[in-house]
Amino acid sequence: VTPTRAEALRLDAEDPFREKRALFALPEGVIYLDGNSLGPPTKAALARLETCAEMEWGEGLIRSWDEAGWIDLPRRCGAKIAPLIGAEPDEVLVCDSVSVNLFKLAAALLADAPGAALVVAEDEFPTDMYIFEGLSRFAGRPLLRPSEGGGAPQGRIEIRSCVHYRSAAIADMKAAEAAAREAGDAVIWDLSHAAGAIAIDVKRAGARFAVGCGYKFLNGGPGAPAFLYVAGDCAGRLAQPISGWMGHAAPFDFAPTYRPAGGVARFAAGTPAILSLAALDAALDVYADVDMAAAERKARALGDLFLARTESLSLPSATPPGVRRGAQVGLRFARGCEVMRALAARGIIGDFRPPDLMRFGFSPLCLSYAEVFDAAGALCDVLATEEWRDPRFAAPRLAR
Amino acid sequence: VTPTRAEALRLDAEDPFREKRALFALPEGVIYLDGNSLGPPTKAALARLETCAEMEWGEGLIRSWDEAGWIDLPRRCGAKIAPLIGAEPDEVLVCDSVSVNLFKLAAALLADAPGAALVVAEDEFPTDMYIFEGLSRFAGRPLLRPSEGGGAPQGRIEIRSCVHYRSAAIADMKAAEAAAREAGDAVIWDLSHAAGAIAIDVKRAGARFAVGCGYKFLNGGPGAPAFLYVAGDCAGRLAQPISGWMGHAAPFDFAPTYRPAGGVARFAAGTPAILSLAALDAALDVYADVDMAAAERKARALGDLFLARTESLSLPSATPPGVRRGAQVGLRFARGCEVMRALAARGIIGDFRPPDLMRFGFSPLCLSYAEVFDAAGALCDVLATEEWRDPRFAAPRLAR
Numbered sequence: 001v002t003p004t005r006a007e008a009l010r011l012d013a014e015d016p017f018r019e020k021r022a023l024f025a026l027p028e029g030v031i032y033l034d035g036n037s038l039g040p041p042t043k044a045a046l047a048r049l050e051t052c053a054e055m056e057w058g059e060g061l062i063r064s065w066d067e068a069g070w071i072d073l074p075r076r077c078g079a080k081i082a083p084l085i086g087a088e089p090d091e092v093l094v095c096d097s098v099s100v101n102l103f104k105l106a107a108a109l110l111a112d113a114p115g116a117a118l119v120v121a122e123d124e125f126p127t128d129m130y131i132f133e134g135l136s137r138f139a140g141r142p143l144l145r146p147s148e149g150g151g152a153p154q155g156r157i158e159i160r161s162c163v164h165y166r167s168a169a170i171a172d173m174k175a176a177e178a179a180a181r182e183a184g185d186a187v188i189w190d191l192s193h194a195a196g197a198i199a200i201d202v203k204r205a206g207a208r209f210a211v212g213c214g215y216k217f218l219n220g221g222p223g224a225p226a227f228l229y230v231a232g233d234c235a236g237r238l239a240q241p242i243s244g245w246m247g248h249a250a251p252f253d254f255a256p257t258y259r260p261a262g263g264v265a266r267f268a269a270g271t272p273a274i275l276s277l278a279a280l281d282a283a284l285d286v287y288a289d290v291d292m293a294a295a296e297r298k299a300r301a302l303g304d305l306f307l308a309r310t311e312s313l314s315l316p317s318a319t320p321p322g323v324r325r326g327a328q329v330g331l332r333f334a335r336g337c338e339v340m341r342a343l344a345a346r347g348i349i350g351d352f353r354p355p356d357l358m359r360f361g362f363s364p365l366c367l368s369y370a371e372v373f374d375a376a377g378a379l380c381d382v383l384a385t386e387e388w389r390d391p392r393f394a395a396p397r398l399a400r
Numbered sequence: 401v402t403p404t405r406a407e408a409l410r411l412d413a414e415d416p417f418r419e420k421r422a423l424f425a426l427p428e429g430v431i432y433l434d435g436n437s438l439g440p441p442t443k444a445a446l447a448r449l450e451t452c453a454e455m456e457w458g459e460g461l462i463r464s465w466d467e468a469g470w471i472d473l474p475r476r477c478g479a480k481i482a483p484l485i486g487a488e489p490d491e492v493l494v495c496d497s498v499s500v501n502l503f504k505l506a507a508a509l510l511a512d513a514p515g516a517a518l519v520v521a522e523d524e525f526p527t528d529m530y531i532f533e534g535l536s537r538f539a540g541r542p543l544l545r546p547s548e549g550g551g552a553p554q555g556r557i558e559i560r561s562c563v564h565y566r567s568a569a570i571a572d573m574k575a576a577e578a579a580a581r582e583a584g585d586a587v588i589w590d591l592s593h594a595a596g597a598i599a600i601d602v603k604r605a606g607a608r609f610a611v612g613c614g615y616k617f618l619n620g621g622p623g624a625p626a627f628l629y630v631a632g633d634c635a636g637r638l639a640q641p642i643s644g645w646m647g648h649a650a651p652f653d654f655a656p657t658y659r660p661a662g663g664v665a666r667f668a669a670g671t672p673a674i675l676s677l678a679a680l681d682a683a684l685d686v687y688a689d690v691d692m693a694a695a696e697r698k699a700r701a702l703g704d705l706f707l708a709r710t711e712s713l714s715l716p717s718a719t720p721p722g723v724r725r726g727a728q729v730g731l732r733f734a735r736g737c738e739v740m741r742a743l744a745a746r747g748i749i750g751d752f753r754p755p756d757l758m759r760f761g762f763s764p765l766c767l768s769y770a771e772v773f774d775a776a777g778a779l780c781d782v783l784a785t786e787e788w789r790d791p792r793f794a795a796p797r798l799a800r
Contacts, residue, residue, distance in 0.1 A: 025458045038462045041453065049453050049675065053446050057622055058425045061749060062438045070622060097670025099644030100500055111538055122656055127645035127670065130658040134643030138511055139538075215671070222457055222470060222674035243534030244499030245527035254754060256522055258530040270497020270527065271615070273676035274622035275449065349461060354654060 003308050008369035011301070016294055020365040023286055024219075031371045033350040036165075036193055036328045036361030039219030041283070048282035049221075052275060073277045074225075074246075074268055080284040081218070081227050084292055085191060085210065086201035091232050093264045094214065094280065095272055098192055098226040100242070101211040102131045104267055105228060106157055108238040109186050109209070110139055115154030116186075117142040123166070128159045128190055155184040162194035162210075163326035166357055170198060170324040173205035181206065192216060195227075197299055197327035197364070199292040208234050217327065217363060218287075220280030228267050235263045244269035286365060295364040299327035302362035302372045309376035313383055318357055328361040337395035338388040339379070345393070346382075348375045352395075403708050408769035411701070416694055420765040423686055424619075431771045433750040436565075436593055436728045436761030439619030441683070448682035449621075452675060473677045474625075474646070474668055480684040481618070481627050484692055485591060485610065486601030491632050493664045494614065494680065495672055498592055498626040500642070501611040502531045504667055505628060506557055508638040509586050509609070510539055515554030516586075517542040523566070528559045528590055555584040562594035562610075563726035566757055570598060570724040573605035581606065592616060595627070597699055597727035597764070599692040608634050617727065617763060618687075620680030628667050635663045644669035686765060695764040699727035702762035702772045709776035713783055718757055728761040737795035738788040739779070745793070746782075748775045752795075 012018060025041045026032055032040055056068040065071050078092035085092070095101065110116055118141055120132045136143035146158065158180070163170050173189065180187045189210040194200055196217030202210060208231040214224030230238065239260065245251045246268035249259045260266035306329055307317070318330025333339060336358040340350055350360045362372065382388055412418060425441045426432055432440055456464040465471050478492035485492070495501065510516055518541055520532045536543035546558065558580070562571050573589065580587045589610040594600055596617030602610060608631040614624030630638065639660065645651045646668035649659045660666035706729055707717070718730025733739060736758040740750055750760045762772065782788055 025454075027459045027461075030461070032461060034462045038457075038465075040461060041458050046453050046458065050450065053441065053449050053621070053679070054425075057438075058441050058446065059427045061427075061430070061432060061440060062434045062751060063744070063749070064622070065438075096496065096500065097644065097672075099646075099670030100496065100642055103642045103644075103669075107538060126648070126651075126654045126656075129656065130643045130645055130648060133658045134639075134641040137639070138507060138641035221453070222464070223671040223677070225673060226670070239534075239537070241534040241538035242500060242503045243530045244497065244503075245530055246499075248526070248530060251526075252754075254526045256526075256529065258533045269503075270499030270626070271623045272497075273625060273673040275679055276673035276676045277623070279453070279675055344463070349463070351462060354652075 003305055003373065005370065005373050008305065008373040011369040015298065015369070017298060017365050020286065021368065024366040026366065029347045031348045031375045033348065033360040033362065033375060035219070035363030035366065036197070036216050036359065037351050038215055038222055039217055039363065040366060041221065042219060042286050044285060045219065045221065045279045045283040049275065049279045052278035070274050073274065073281055074272050075265065077277060077281050077284060078227060078264070080281070080287070081195065084195055084200070084287055085229060086203050087229050088232060091264055092227055092229045093267055094225050094227045094277065095268050096226060098190070098211050098213050099127045099131050100269070101226050101228040101267070102128060102159065102188065102190070103135060104240040104242050104269070105188055105209055105211060105230070106132065106135055106159065107139070108240040109157045110135070110141060111239055111241065112237060113154040117144050117156050119144045119146055119156045119158035121146050121160070124159060125161060125165050125190060125192065132159060155186065157186045157188065159188045159190060161190045161192070162200060163198065165193050166330055166353060167318045167320060168326040168328045168330060169319060170194070170326050173207055177206040193326060193328070196287065198296040202229060214280045218280065219283040221276060221283070223276065224280045225273060225277055228264065230264045230267065232263060235266065240267050242269040246270060246272065290365070296327070298364040299362045300325065302364070302367060302369065303327070303329045305369060306360060306362070306372050306376045309373060310379055313380060327364060328359055331358045332356045333358055335388060338393040339382055341393040341395055342382045342388040342390065343378060346378050348378050403705055403773065405770065405773050408705065408773040411769040415698065415769070417698060417765050420686065421768065424766040426766065429747045431748045431775045432766070433748065433760040433762065433775060435619070435763030435766065436597070436616055436759065437751050438615055438622055439617055439763065440766060441621065442619060442686050444685060445619070445621065445679045445683040449675065449679045452678035470674050473674065473681055474672050475665065477677060477681050477684060478627060478664070480681070480687070481595065484595055484600070484687055485629060486603050487629050488632060491664055492627055492629045493667055494625050494627045494677065495668050496626060498590070498611050498613050499527045499531050500669070501626050501628040501667070502528060502559060502588065502590070503535060504640040504642050504669070505588055505609055505611060505630070506532065506535055506559070507539070508640040509557045510535070510541060511639055511641065512637060513554040513557070517544050517556050519544045519546055519556045519558035521546050524559060525561060525565050525590060525592065532559060555586065557586045557588065559588045559590060561590045561592070562600060563598065565593050566730055566753060567718045567720060568726040568728045568730060569719060570726050573607055577606040593726060593728070596687065598696040602629060614680045618680065619683040621676060621683070623676065624680045625673060625677055628664060630664045630667065632663060635666065640667050642669040646670060646672065690765070696727070698764040699762045700725065702764070702767060702769065703727070703729045705769060706760060706762070706772050706776045709773060710779055713780060727764060728759055731758045732756045733758060735788060738793040739782055741793040741795055742782045742788040742790065743778060746778050748778050
């Protein structure tokens with residue numbers, strides 16, 4: 001059954017998150033379907049950034065490390081992310097980038113099991129593959145594909161996306177963890193495309209290690225600091241090699257030797273980028289009262305609406321049939337890059353991943369059903385009219 | 401001879417940088433002598449941050465990676481720092497923190513010389529010591545003090561501050577490099593307390609590797625991204641282990657294997673914190689027309705004025721006699737923490753390093769001789785009156 005705009009409007013009227021949209025600063029005339037690449041700002045994050053810069057930096061100067069609580073921001077932001085992934089507040093730390101955090105965590109696990117192999121699938125998010133490649137070479141440990149067996153007497157350390165960046169498939173974390181525990185392996189979950197988009201429960205899944213991104217569905221701003229989760233009973237035995245002063249138990253004692261802080265706090269390294277952290281800190285407040293199961297349901301419903309309204313195009317979906325899908329939809333079309341540029345010219349912003357993947361993200365807190373209905377209609381129109389063939393849509397690179 | 405305020409005012413009138421002060425957003429009633437810990441904002445940096453957040457993030461959204469040039473910021477900022485340290489524009493990259501950059505650079509040098517030892521002095525800046533300690537343990541390579549010989553058939557990799565954070569002593573980079581080259585060793589220079597404060601010429605010194613801080617004399621904002629310098633003829637053979645996608649030769653090809661970018665660009669790792677980078681980018685413009693030799697002369701003169709005016713206190717200086725001094729002065733006093741808090745209550749902000757070091761920084765672009773004269777007078781007064789004994793100045797921790 002083809003959905004109607006009236007139905008979309010009815011769904012908006014019943015949307016438990018309908019009040020959230022007004023908290024975001026989105027431009028007029030834009031339907032933003034790229035929150036999976038870069039979340040839009042909340043008005044509170046913009047205001048907080050100004051306060052942080054003008055008042056805390058400009059007026060408070062060095063005193064703000066204590067007086068404005070800068071020194072606690074990595075832990076405070078971690079505690080705000082924790083409930084979104086089912087962790088305890090003191091099990092999540094915000095610092096560095098996903099790439100650096102993944103390096104620290106995988107290296108710490110490797111140091112704890114020096115005979116282990118590193119494992120990454122050939123279709124994982126590129127930076128996850130590259131980090132494992134670099135660590136494997138530096139540490140002199142094998143890098144295997146999931147299908148490759150053996151060669152690692154002390155088990156395997158695997159990086160896996162919770163939501164795949166192309167297919168949007170949601171991994172069965174619980175089953176993967178059960179298998180890993182039985183084999184004595186460790187899984188590091190990349191929650192970049194999952195946190196803030198779907199309901200994650202690391203405790204119920206038995207997940208012990210994760211990294212994730214602050215600038216996608218968490219709306220922390222471009223290149224926002226990333227997060228890192230380590231289950232409380234695991235952190236104490238892990239020594240991460242980038243042992244900078246911020247991970248020291250007493251950084252301002254200036255002691256001659258390193259003594260790691262307790263728990264996940266030992267995964268901090270250098271001085272955190274406070275301006276970027278402050279924006280993330282404020283952005284996370286929009287999630288304070290959000291039931292992530294309900295948010296996931298809405299994101300899924302937005303995606304279903306988009307797929308139903310574009311079904312007549314018969315474009316292959318990137319999500320395998322029967323698989324639970326995250327807050328994005330991927331449709332494949334050889335000239336998808338031009339199509340996405342034609343849509344952008346109409347104010348509808350998604351993104352494109354080579355060679356042929358058009359991605360549409362459905363941030364559950366800042367999108368309405370009517371917007372998604374209209375965006376899907378525009379996609380149908382751009383393809384029906386072949387508007388994308390216009391030379392001004394010939395296509396260069398797009399960023400993550 | 402005791403200096404007079406009239407002389408200070410005369411020096412201000414002749415100061416080649418007297419127009420610079422108006423470019424900074426400093427609070428009324430504050431004399432800020434802690435630019436060596438956290439530089440104050442320029443008005444341009446505050447304005448740029450607002451534009452970056454409101455317009456580039458809020459309006460441009462994902463498009464700003466290309467359209468606002470976010471993707472080029474790490475290299476653009478590097479090119480602005482390069483002339484301040486005597487490097488070529490394409491030899492400096494801004495990314496991550498000093499701690500993470502030091503790890504990347506030292507690990508890359510270690511991978512290039514697997515038999516080498518790591519060397520760090522026992523009074524180096526703590527995070528530099530801790531990073532070498534962590535890398536040494538992870539890589540299974542010895543960690544030596546400079547005085548320790550032997551045990552490293554493939555040479556030594558040493559981290560050294562150009563300006564020491566306590567003594568303010570400026571290292572003889574040229575002599576150290578000559579000795580290192582003769583021995584087949586490598587020196588990584590930590591320019592954190594030097595860049596933007598004194599004249600550095602890595603080329604003339606023969607220095608090949610350096611890291612440095614963006615938030616001290618470069619005024620990039622709290623926790624601003626750090627920089628990394630690798631001489632052009634060295635970068636190509638170095639493989640750093642945190643090989644995230646931003647250091648890939650073609651990050652948006654999403655290729656299955658890592659191929660490092662040319663030159664220093666391969667030292668990038670994850671997605672950069674754009675809000676923090678934008679502030680640094682604008683802050684650096686204040687240096688565009690600055691002759692660093694003249695800036696160093698002014699910083700030295702400000703420090704000399706401060707020392708002359710406080711000479712009667714007979715406090716021991718942290719700088720050894722006869723040593724070239726950077727843009728800060730350290731005076732030792734057992735109850736220095738209380739003294740610094742008493743000064744802060746008068747609007748004069750320096751910092752304190754345990755156990756007894758009062759540090760006063762002299763940012764050459766935003767301080768006047770009259771301010772330094774007055775600050776020194778206040779120090780004399782606080783000690784003469786024993787104002788620091790007031791219980792409200794009893795003292796907790798201060799941050800970097």
